[in-house]
Amino acid sequence: MSETSFCVAKQHKARKQHRCHSCNTLIQTGEIYLRVTGKWPENDGIARFSYHSDCRATEETLNRELTEYGEDYATISELLDYNPYDVIPLLPDAVAERFSSQIKKIRTRNPDFCPPDILEIIKAGQGNQLAFTALQIRILQHVAANPEKLTAQQVGHNLKLFGRINHPIGRLIAKKTIRISKDGLLCINPDGLLYIQNALPVH
Ligand SMILES: [Zn+2]
Incomplete structure (x- = not known):
C-alpha cells in the first residue's frame, strides 16, 4: 500500500454549478473556481473538491494560523465553531457573507466577540x-x-x-x-x- 499523498489545485471556469467544499454554497456556471484533486492518508483513492478561490485561500490561512497545519486540517465552518474570536475578524467580506447565518448565530450568543x-x-x-x-x-x-x-x-x-x-x-x-x-x-x-x-x- 502506497503512503504517497498529493494535492493539486487548478483554476477552472465552471461549465455547470458546483458546491463549494468550504462554505457549502453554489459556485455558479461561468464563475472561475478552484478544483482541488488529491490523495490524503486518511482516505483511499483520489478525491476531488470544488472551492470558491477565496474560500480556499482563507481556509488555508486560518489553518496555518490556528492549527498545526496538515496535522488536523479543518474547514472554515469547523474553525468558526471552535474559535470564532480568532476566525471572524480574519474572514474577507465575500467569504463572511457565505457564512452569514453561522456568524449571525455566534454574534447573537457573544456580541463582544472581539475588542x-x-x-x-x-x-x-x-x-x-x-x-x-x-x-x-x-x-x-x-x-x-x-x-x-x-x-x-x-x-x-x-x-x-x-x-x-x-x-x-x-x-x-x-x-x-x-x-x-x-x-x-x-x-x-x-x-x-x-x-x-x-x-x-x-x-
Ligand atoms: Zn465557498
Missing part, C-alpha cells in the same frame, strides 16, 4: 497581507509591555494559555514580529511594535 483595539491591529496586518489572530495580538501586546523580561513559558502562564502557546509564538517569530534572545527571552521587533502602536492612543 475594537484588537480589530484595529488585525486590519492593519491585513493591509500588509499579514494575518494576525486575536490570540497572536494579545501575545504581541504582552511581549511589547515586557520587552526582554519574559520567556515563552511565562507569557503562556500570564495569559493563561497553557498548551496553546508554542504554535502562536512560532507564527509570530515566522512573521518577524518577535524574536527569542540568547537568554530565551522574548523581544519585540520594530515591525511587531508598529502593529501594536496602531492600537495605542496617541499622546
Whole structure:
C-alpha cells in the first residue's frame, strides 16, 4: 500500500454549478473556481473538491494560523465553531457573507466577540497581507509591555494559555514580529511594535 499523498489545485471556469467544499454554497456556471484533486492518508483513492478561490485561500490561512497545519486540517465552518474570536475578524467580506447565518448565530450568543483595539491591529496586518489572530495580538501586546523580561513559558502562564502557546509564538517569530534572545527571552521587533502602536492612543 502506497503512503504517497498529493494535492493539486487548478483554476477552472465552471461549465455547470458546483458546491463549494468550504462554505457549502453554489459556485455558479461561468464563475472561475478552484478544483482541488488529491490523495490524503486518511482516505483511499483520489478525491476531488470544488472551492470558491477565496474560500480556499482563507481556509488555508486560518489553518496555518490556528492549527498545526496538515496535522488536523479543518474547514472554515469547523474553525468558526471552535474559535470564532480568532476566525471572524480574519474572514474577507465575500467569504463572511457565505457564512452569514453561522456568524449571525455566534454574534447573537457573544456580541463582544472581539475588542475594537484588537480589530484595529488585525486590519492593519491585513493591509500588509499579514494575518494576525486575536490570540497572536494579545501575545504581541504582552511581549511589547515586557520587552526582554519574559520567556515563552511565562507569557503562556500570564495569559493563561497553557498548551496553546508554542504554535502562536512560532507564527509570530515566522512573521518577524518577535524574536527569542540568547537568554530565551522574548523581544519585540520594530515591525511587531508598529502593529501594536496602531492600537495605542496617541499622546
Ligand atoms: Zn465557498
